[in-house]
Amino acid sequence: MKIITIGREFGSGGRELGKRLADALNIPCYDKEILHEVAKIHGVETEYIDQISQAEISIVYPTTIGGTLYSPIYYNKDVIDNLVTEQEVIRKLAEKGDCVFVGRSADVILKDMNPFNIFVYASEESKLNRCLKRTSSNETKKEILKEMKKIDKARANNRHLITDSKWADKSTYHLCINTTNIEIKDIIPSLVNYIESWFNSK
Amino acid sequence: MKIITIGREFGSGGRELGKRLADALNIPCYDKEILHEVAKIHGVETEYIDQISQAEISIVYPTTIGGTLYSPIYYNKDVIDNLVTEQEVIRKLAEKGDCVFVGRSADVILKDMNPFNIFVYASEESKLNRCLKRTSSNETKKEILKEMKKIDKARANNRHLITDSKWADKSTYHLCINTTNIEIKDIIPSLVNYIESWFNSK
Numbered sequence: 001m002k003i004i005t006i007g008r009e010f011g012s013g014g015r016e017l018g019k020r021l022a023d024a025l026n027i028p029c030y031d032k033e034i035l036h037e038v039a040k041i042h043g044v045e046t047e048y049i050d051q052i053s054q055a056e057i058s059i060v061y062p063t064t065i066g067g068t069l070y071s072p073i074y075y076n077k078d079v080i081d082n083l084v085t086e087q088e089v090i091r092k093l094a095e096k097g098d099c100v101f102v103g104r105s106a107d108v109i110l111k112d113m114n115p116f117n118i119f120v121y122a123s124e125e126s127k128l129n130r131c132l133k134r135t136s137s138n139e140t141k142k143e144i145l146k147e148m149k150k151i152d153k154a155r156a157n158n159r160h161l162i163t164d165s166k167w168a169d170k171s172t173y174h175l176c177i178n179t180t181n182i183e184i185k186d187i188i189p190s191l192v193n194y195i196e197s198w199f200n201s202k
Numbered sequence: 203m204k205i206i207t208i209g210r211e212f213g214s215g216g217r218e219l220g221k222r223l224a225d226a227l228n229i230p231c232y233d234k235e236i237l238h239e240v241a242k243i244h245g246v247e248t249e250y251i252d253q254i255s256q257a258e259i260s261i262v263y264p265t266t267i268g269g270t271l272y273s274p275i276y277y278n279k280d281v282i283d284n285l286v287t288e289q290e291v292i293r294k295l296a297e298k299g300d301c302v303f304v305g306r307s308a309d310v311i312l313k314d315m316n317p318f319n320i321f322v323y324a325s326e327e328s329k330l331n332r333c334l335k336r337t338s339s340n341e342t343k344k345e346i347l348k349e350m351k352k353i354d355k356a357r358a359n360n361r362h363l364i365t366d367s368k369w370a371d372k373s374t375y376h377l378c379i380n381t382t383n384i385e386i387k388d389i390i391p392s393l394v395n396y397i398e399s400w401f402n403s404k
Contacts, residue, residue: 121372170323176378186403193392201388 002027002098002199003115005107007167010151011127011144013179014120018102020188021195030093031102037089038082052082053104053158083161103155107172108163114202116195119173126180174198204229204300204401205317207309209369212353213329213346215381216322220304222390223397232295233304239291240284254284255306255360285363305357309374310365316404318397321375326350328382376400
């Protein structure tokens, strides 16, 4: 079974990379599909699930004083419910066969299935340019940068709810790709070969 | 001009990757050659230069109290002399034509020549196994791990003498490759393609 997961900084082109990779390999790419499925199960709108997963989560880390648990961990019940369902959805999709997952910490959730884990990143300037190209609103650069940081922070926090391994920390991934100043479509054929060699090398 | 630089954690197989990559591209790979050249210029043994570049450098960061510089920066004159000569040697080699550099912060030194910068890393267990395979001495695992940490620390410190960009920080590199549990030779053909696409995409 060949499962590929993609973690990515907001604006780095990770989603495009995932879709193009899946197309080249002729396998499905799961991205927003996961949210649709979770929304359907909970009987809510996809937008609500999307909002929840991007919300700022206040995690109060437990500290011990003299061996006694001092602060409890607070969490938003909807966030946790969503995460649990998400994990079930991701696992069911993975069991169908070879595929690409974009985001949702699929690398952690599917660890026992030995996926190939990619992290996509880029310089702030490059990410900003990518966002400016695709945005239809009148957001200023400053607003986009703020949004970018907020979303990446939410991704890191969401990951932290299910694992100790840090979001964006290269040791967690098999390959980290810097997309600054490159056309993603140009690297797809060699990336496909790299991934195939990696799976054959195991 | 296609220049490829390789930063690497000790034991990750970065040197092997550099040599194999250079062979596949039919271009020279500079590694210990840089040290030989520096040693020749200073009229000392290569081993001395090697020792210097791996020595623990105490960098005392300047701190200010009430706006006054409090602590000076101490450094070892031989270390700095070596670094300066190294930079000259690296630049001369790069100007000869396409090549691969392993280590010595060549990515920083040759920044204006737009090299493709790779960072090679692996899990501690994988690095330890690689070291155990190639070592002829009777070093224990504990000793190798200590040596591994010492050398990586020296690499980080040496880099810090010439740039603010952090050693091993993925944002500095174009591609970060995790060599845990893979045979390096297996990924070379696709890596060659990836690098060629990257240079064509610029």
